[in-house]
Amino acid sequence: MFIGKIQTHSYAGHMGISPAGTKNPFASKQTTQPQYDQVELGSGAQNHPYSGAYRPNANQMKPLGPISYTQAAPDSSLMREILPPSEQASYTEEDALYNQYMKQFRVDIYLYGDGSENSSSEPLKLITKDDIAKEDLEKFRSELAENGLGDEIDWRGVESDLWRIGIDFDNVQRFEQKADYLASRYAVLKDRIQTQFTGEKQEAELQKLEQIYTEAKETMANSYADSIGSFFEDLGQSGAAEDMKNSVLALVDQKAEAYTDFLSQTDLYAGVTGPDQLWLKQDDGYMAAQLRKSAAASQAEPQEQPVKEQAPYDGNDLTFAGICAKQLSQQLKEPSWNMSKPDAELGQNLAAQYSELQHAAEKAGVSGKLSKMLTASFRPYMDRLMDSMDSMIDQNREWVSGKPWMSSLIRTKHIDRTSVYQSFQNAVSRG
Numbered sequence: 319m320f321i322g323k324i325q326t327h328s329y330a331g332h333m334g335i336s337p338a339g340t341k342n343p344f345a346s347k348q349t350t351q352p353q354y355d356q357v358e359l360g361s362g363a364q365n366h367p368y369s370g371a372y373r374p375n376a377n378q379m380k381p382l383g384p385i386s387y388t389q390a391a392p393d394s395s396l397m398r399e400i401l402p403p404s405e406q407a408s409y410t411e412e413d414a415l416y417n418q419y420m421k422q423f424r425v426d427i428y429l430y431g432d433g434s435e436n437s438s439s440e441p442l443k444l445i446t447k448d449d450i451a452k453e454d455l456e457k458f459r460s461e462l463a464e465n466g467l468g469d470e471i472d473w474r475g476v477e478s479d480l481w482r483i484g485i486d487f488d489n490v491q492r493f494e495q496k497a498d499y500l501a502s503r504y505a506v507l508k509d510r511i512q513t514q515f516t517g518e519k520q521e522a523e524l525q526k527l528e529q530i531y532t533e534a535k536e537t538m539a540n541s542y543a544d545s546i547g548s549f550f551e552d553l554g555q556s557g558a559a560e561d562m563k564n565s566v567l568a569l570v571d572q573k574a575e576a577y578t579d580f581l582s583q584t585d586l587y588a589g590v591t592g593p594d595q596l597w598l599k600q601d602d603g604y605m606a607a608q609l610r611k612s613a614a615a616s617q618a619e620p621q622e623q624p625v626k627e628q629a630p631y632d633g634n635d636l637t638f639a640g641i642c643a644k645q646l647s648q649q650l651k652e653p654s655w656n657m658s659k660p661d662a663e664l665g666q667n668l669a670a671q672y673s674e675l676q677h678a679a680e681k682a683g684v685s686g687k688l689s690k691m692l693t694a695s696f697r698p699y700m701d702r703l704m705d706s707m708d709s710m711i712d713q714n715r716e717w718v719s720g721k722p723w724m725s726s727l728i729r730t731k732h733i734d735r736t737s738v739y740q741s742f743q744n745a746v747s748r749g
Contacts, residue, residue, distance in 0.1 A: 490640030665741025
């Protein structure tokens with residue numbers, strides 16, 4: 319395929335093309351007819367591989383016929399963000415109906431080595447809400463209205479709903495929402511067990527609840543400490559992970575106690591009055607959602623626990639610290655700074671980021687302990703950021719070693735940290 323022609327001087331292939339008007343000592347002093355290099359594309363070397371010409375034959379390149387296509391509308395079902403129950407904004411009656419309907423198709427899957435087994439003799443099939451016919455759903459609703467869900471607690475469903483209760487950089491912004499979900503679910507189940515069962519049955523069910531609750535709470539605390547806490551530990555804040563772990567445990571317990579107290583003073587179940595809605599009283603996920611909604615409406619949300627030596631951070635602190643760690647971590651992984659700019663400007667940019675962090679912490683009303691930790695973490699963060707940039711520059715050096723012509727296009731000199739620190743300090747001092 320013929321692309322075009324490039325006009326050059328006769329020496330261009332040997333010394334490189336010079337910009338017009340430059341005084342090149344190698345420039346030709348004779349006025350000769352210009353030469354042209356013909357450019358053609360092919361898929362491989364042809365008859366004369368060293369001639370600089372590559373001519374595709376008929377078998378290698380063929381003209382394409384008319385291209386037709388049909389533009390498809392976006393599939394909204396593929397665009398939905400799939401969140402676990404603890405991160406969903408609401409849980410309505412319709413959500414409860416779908417959830418109970420889906421439970422008919424649950425199977426147990428056992429993983430071993432590289433294989434798996436399931437408890438169903440039928441082939442597994444993925445079923446989504448869109449696959450359920452409205453008439454089937456309404457028929458199921460009628461059955462629930464007539465038969466209810468039964469007295470037995472669906473512990474399997476509870477464990478499934480709490481399976482992704484952990485905290486990481488992807489969901490830390492919903493930390494308190496997840497804590498409220500676990501605490502309210504615990505409060506509703508505890509109330510149901512104490513109301514519905516007696517004797518040994520009640521004791522056994524309460525033990526089961528405490529086991530599930532404790533495991534979920536520890537999963538939250540450990541995952542937060544392993545992600546957010548460890549991030550600040552790596553920035554030199556010794557003991558941050560343990561303090562944050564203990565604070566998460568204390569916060570969830572405090573929320574669970576507050577929801578339990580609120581529920582004991584509120585006839586939450588009185589709101590479910592219709593005869594076709596009585597089954598909802600046996601759906602602890604739905605009743606927990608109503609508890610959170612009712613507590614929020616009455617402004618009876620759990621108050622933050624007082625600062626303690628072993629659990630110094632409240633929910634506001636933990637959420638702010640998590641979001642801050644997420645943003646800083648992203649910068650360390652993929653620095654967005656344009657390294658072609660002077661290093662002094664990097665120091666000024668970091669000073670602005672430092673000032674924004676302090677302002678945000680003050681506006682959010684975080685504790686003095688967390689504010690001090692964030693301030694102490696910033697200088698080590700600067701060092702890690704410049705380490706990341708130097709690592710990228712090391713890659714540039716490797717490329718230049720094989721392609722010297724790239725040396726003028728990409729940076730190969732490490733960050734001048736003295737310049738960055740001085741510029742940062744001067745900007746911070748000026749305020």
